[in-house]
Amino acid sequence: xxxxxxxxxxxxxxxxxxxxxxxxxxxxxxxxxxxxxxxxxxxxxxxxxxxxxxxxxxxxxxxxxxxxxxxxxxxxxxxxxxxxxxxxxxxxxxxxxxxxxxxxxxxxxxxxxxxxxxxxxxxxxxxxxxxxxxxxxxxxxxxxxxxxxxxxxxxxxxxxxxxxxxxxxxxxxxxxxxxxxxxxxxxxxxxxxxxxxxxxxxxxxxxxxxxxxxxxxxxxxxxxxxxxxxxxxxxxxxxxxxxxxxxxxxxxxxxxxxxxxxxxxxxxxxxxxxxxxxxxxxxxxxxxxxxxxxxxxxxxxxxxxxxxxxxxxxxxxxxxxxxxxxxxxxxxxxxxxxxxxxxxxxxxxxxxxxxxxxxxxxxxxxxxxxxxxxxxxxxxxxxxxxxxxxxxxxxxxxxxxxxxxxxxxxxxxxxxxxxxxxxxxxxxxxxxxxxxxxxxxxxxxxxxxxxxxxxxxxxxxxxxxxxxxxxxxxxx
Amino acid sequence: xxxxxxxxxxxxxxxxxxxxxxxxxxxxxxxxxxxxxxxxxxxxxxxxxxxxxxxxxxxxxxxxxxxxxxxxxxxxxxxxxxxxxxxxxxxxxxxxxxxxxxxxxxxxxxxxxxxxxxxxxxxxxxxxxxxxxxxxxxxxxxxxxxxxxxxxxxxxxxxxxxxxxxxxxxxxxxxxxxxxxxxxxxxxxxxxxxxxxxxxxxxxxxxxxxxxxxxxxxxxxxxxxxxxxxxxxxxxxxxxxxxxxxxxxxxxxxxxxxxxxxxxxxxxxxxxxxxxxxxxxxxxxxxxxxxxxxxxxxxxxxxxxxxxxxxxxxxxxxxxxxxxxxxxxxxxxxxxxxxxxxxxxxxxxxxxxxxxxxxxxxxxxxxxxxxx
Numbered sequence: 001x002x003x004x005x006x007x008x009x010x011x012x013x014x015x016x017x018x019x020x021x022x023x024x025x026x027x028x029x030x031x032x033x034x035x036x037x038x039x040x041x042x043x044x045x046x047x048x049x050x051x052x053x054x055x056x057x058x059x060x061x062x063x064x065x066x067x068x069x070x071x072x073x074x075x076x077x078x079x080x081x082x083x084x085x086x087x088x089x090x091x092x093x094x095x096x097x098x099x100x101x102x103x104x105x106x107x108x109x110x111x112x113x114x115x116x117x118x119x120x121x122x123x124x125x126x127x128x129x130x131x132x133x134x135x136x137x138x139x140x141x142x143x144x145x146x147x148x149x150x151x152x153x154x155x156x157x158x159x160x161x162x163x164x165x166x167x168x169x170x171x172x173x174x175x176x177x178x179x180x181x182x183x184x185x186x187x188x189x190x191x192x193x194x195x196x197x198x199x200x201x202x203x204x205x206x207x208x209x210x211x212x213x214x215x216x217x218x219x220x221x222x223x224x225x226x227x228x229x230x231x232x233x234x235x236x237x238x239x240x241x242x243x244x245x246x247x248x249x250x251x252x253x254x255x256x257x258x259x260x261x262x263x264x265x266x267x268x269x270x271x272x273x274x275x276x277x278x279x280x281x282x283x284x285x286x287x288x289x290x291x292x293x294x295x296x297x298x299x300x301x302x303x304x305x306x307x308x309x310x311x312x313x314x315x316x317x318x319x320x321x322x323x324x325x326x327x328x329x330x331x332x333x334x335x336x337x338x339x340x341x342x343x344x345x346x347x348x349x350x351x352x353x354x355x356x357x358x359x360x361x362x363x364x365x366x367x368x369x370x371x372x373x374x375x376x377x378x379x380x381x382x383x384x385x386x387x388x389x390x391x392x393x394x395x396x397x398x399x400x401x402x403x404x405x406x407x408x409x410x411x412x413x414x415x416x417x418x419x420x421x422x423x424x425x426x427x428x429x430x431x432x433x434x435x436x437x438x439x440x441x442x443x444x445x446x447x448x449x450x451x452x453x454x455x456x457x458x459x460x461x462x463x464x465x466x467x468x469x470x471x472x473x474x475x476x
Numbered sequence: 477x478x479x480x481x482x483x484x485x486x487x488x489x490x491x492x493x494x495x496x497x498x499x500x501x502x503x504x505x506x507x508x509x510x511x512x513x514x515x516x517x518x519x520x521x522x523x524x525x526x527x528x529x530x531x532x533x534x535x536x537x538x539x540x541x542x543x544x545x546x547x548x549x550x551x552x553x554x555x556x557x558x559x560x561x562x563x564x565x566x567x568x569x570x571x572x573x574x575x576x577x578x579x580x581x582x583x584x585x586x587x588x589x590x591x592x593x594x595x596x597x598x599x600x601x602x603x604x605x606x607x608x609x610x611x612x613x614x615x616x617x618x619x620x621x622x623x624x625x626x627x628x629x630x631x632x633x634x635x636x637x638x639x640x641x642x643x644x645x646x647x648x649x650x651x652x653x654x655x656x657x658x659x660x661x662x663x664x665x666x667x668x669x670x671x672x673x674x675x676x677x678x679x680x681x682x683x684x685x686x687x688x689x690x691x692x693x694x695x696x697x698x699x700x701x702x703x704x705x706x707x708x709x710x711x712x713x714x715x716x717x718x719x720x721x722x723x724x725x726x727x728x729x730x731x732x733x734x735x736x737x738x739x740x741x742x743x744x745x746x747x748x749x750x751x752x753x754x755x756x757x758x759x760x761x762x763x764x765x766x767x768x769x770x771x772x773x774x775x776x777x778x779x780x781x782x783x784x785x786x787x788x789x790x791x792x793x794x795x796x797x798x799x800x801x802x803x804x805x806x807x808x809x810x811x812x813x814x815x816x817x818x819x820x821x822x823x824x825x826x827x828x829x830x831x832x833x834x835x836x837x838x839x840x841x842x843x844x845x846x847x848x
Contacts, residue, residue: 056596057599057600078646083552085577088641089644090550090641091645109752249808251781251810251815252809252815252818253815256822259822377568382820383838385818
C-alpha cells in the first residue's frame, strides 16, 4: 500500500521509498508509517540560534520589516527569511541552515541587533552544526565550505540534502548540471540526471529558477542518445502531472459578479433571437465615419444600435421598466439609460449612456468614447455605473453569433449582439446577394414581458437598422 | 565615447554554462551598461536580474537608466501616504515599488538613475556618491555640490539633487541614486503631496526636501551629458575603457526570466499589497441637501486589503440592511477605488432604491472611494 501511494504521487520509482521522506514531503500525507519515520529523524534535531550578520558600513541595528517565514515552517539553506531595513537600505536575510523555524525573536517594526539571535532553527542532528562564521569577515564563498565538494578543482554548489541524495545514489556532483541560482545543483537536477540513466519519465520540474530558451542543446548533451539506448521497449507508463489545485477567495470583481448573477437567478428568463441585415447600415456608417473623425469622435455601430433601441423603447416602454422586489409594482422608467457591456482587464463592467431618448447618434458616440476611455483606464465613477434601465452587450466584437445573456437587475431585458458576417441572402427578385448579417439574442423577464412584446420590439429595432433612413422620420 | 550595441546571443552559452562570470565582457573588472528602455518596471527588473544572476566578484557593474514619468516608492513605504494617487491616475503616471529601501522619488526623462552593483563585501555608498560629485566637478568645475551624511547630494548647500537607496542580498548588493538634471519640478511637487488624511502607519516616511535641477544652475547641461560624465569617471576609477554597453530589458534571451520579473513588479500585490499594515481614521463631512452629515470612518488595511471597516452613520440615514451589506462587501476587498466602485454599484443593483436613498448611497460611496 505504501509503495503504491508513493507511485501515484510521483513517478520516481527508481528511488527507494525511504528516501521519499527526505525531499518529497507530499508523500508523507498519505502514509502514517512514513510520517513517523520523518518525525523520528527530525525530533532529535539541534536548535541553533541564527544570528543577524553584519550589514556593513558599521551599522549595528536594523528594523524588521517583513517575515517571509513563520514558526514551524521548514527552510532550506539560502531561502529568504526576512527583510530588514536600515537607513535607506533594504536587506534580505537568508538562512544559513536547512531546518525548521522554531522561534522568531522579533516582530514586525522591532529593532533587531547585529550579532544577536534573529531566529532559532532546528537542524537535523546528522547534518552537524555549521561554523559560526561572520559573512563579511571571510570571503563570500568560504562560509559555504561544508556544502562544497571540490572535485577536479571545480567547486560545486549544493545544499546538504542534495549532496546526500547524490551520495546515496552514487552520483558525482561534477557530472550533474546545476540549474539553480549560481549554477547550484538542485534536487530536480539530480532527478533529471537519474532519469537519463534509467530512462524513466519524470514530471516537469515545478520550479526552474532560470528558464533558458536554449538554441544549442548544451546543457543536455547526451540525452537523446541515452534514451535510445536505454529504452528498448515502449512501456506505457502513467505520466504523473505535478500541478496543484489553487484555491483563492472570491473578492473584488468576482464577488460583484457573484452578487449580481445570484440576484439575476431570481428572474425567469426567456430568449428571442433574430437576424438583422445590416448591409445599408454598414454603408451609412462608412459615409459618416470620416465626418465623426473630423469632430474627433470614433464612430462604431453601437451608437446606431443604442438609438434604435431607444426608439423601440418609446413604443414598448415596459422593456424599460423595473419590477419591485415583491413583484407588486412595475415602475416605468422615464429615462432610457442604456447600458453597454464592456470587457476590461478585471472583468465585466456595464456603464450606461444617460437619457438616450434626447440624444442624437453623434451625442451617443461622444459619450461612448468617454466611457470607453475611462473604462479601459479603470476610472469609471459610480454615476456612470448606476442607473441603467436597459442593456446591450456587443459580444460580437469578440466573436459568436447567438448568445443567452443574463438580465442585469433591476432591469427587465438585455440584448446580445453577435458578430457581423457576410452571408449570401436572397433579395426580393430571388437573386442572391452579399448581405452583412448580424444576429441578436434578447433575454427578457417573463414575469412582466411576454414573447409577443419582445418580438414586436425586436421587429421595430430591426426595421430601423435595416432601413436607417426610417430612423430620420422618428428622431426627436 | 563609444556606444556598443549587443547583437548576438553568442554570450548565451556564457550565461548558462560558466558560474555567472564573464557576462558581457571577459577581461575588465567593471562594466558600464545603459538601458534602451524608459519603462520603470522593465528597468527595475534589470536591477533585480543583475542582483540575482550576475557574479559581481570578478566584475562590478554600473547601470544607467532613465524613466518616462513615474513615481517610485521604497520597499517598505505606503503609497497613500507618499503621493497623490488620484493625480497619478489622472495623469497616467506610473507607480512602482522598488526593492531597495528609502523614500519616494519622482522620475521623468529629466532625471537620471545610477545603480552601482558590487558584492556585499564591497558595498560602499559614500564612495559611489563621491565618484558622482567628482564627475560633476570634472564636467563643470564651478558647481557647488557635496555629499551629506544622509547620502544626499546637495547643490549650493541647500538644494537636493540626488537621493539614495540600497538593496543588500546574500552575496550581492546595489546602491542606486537619482540625479536631477531637468525634471518637471511642478509635477514633482504636486504628485509627491498626499491628499489622504487620517493615515496611521509604521511605513518608512519620506523626508521632503527642497529640490533644484542642475539645468537651472547651468542651462548647457543635459541628461545625456551627466550620464556620460559619470560613466567616464567610473571607467577611470575602475581602469576600464570608457564604453557603454546598451541593453534591452525586453530581451529574454539575454536576460532569461526578465519578463517574469517585469510582470511581478507591475502586479497589484507587489505595488499596493506590500504596504505595511496601516489604518485610516477620518471624518467625512458630506454636504447633503442643506446640511452637513458627519460620518466617522475607521478602517484597518493589511496587505492592501480592508481588514476591518467601521462607518459611523447617523441612525437610519441608510436602511440597515444596505449598510451592513456595504460593510460586509468592503471587508476583505482591496483598498482600491476601482474595486470599491464595482462593489458598491453592484450592491445598488441588487438592492435598488428610490431616488432619495439612491442619492444618499451615491454620496456616501463617492466619499468612501475618495479615501482610496
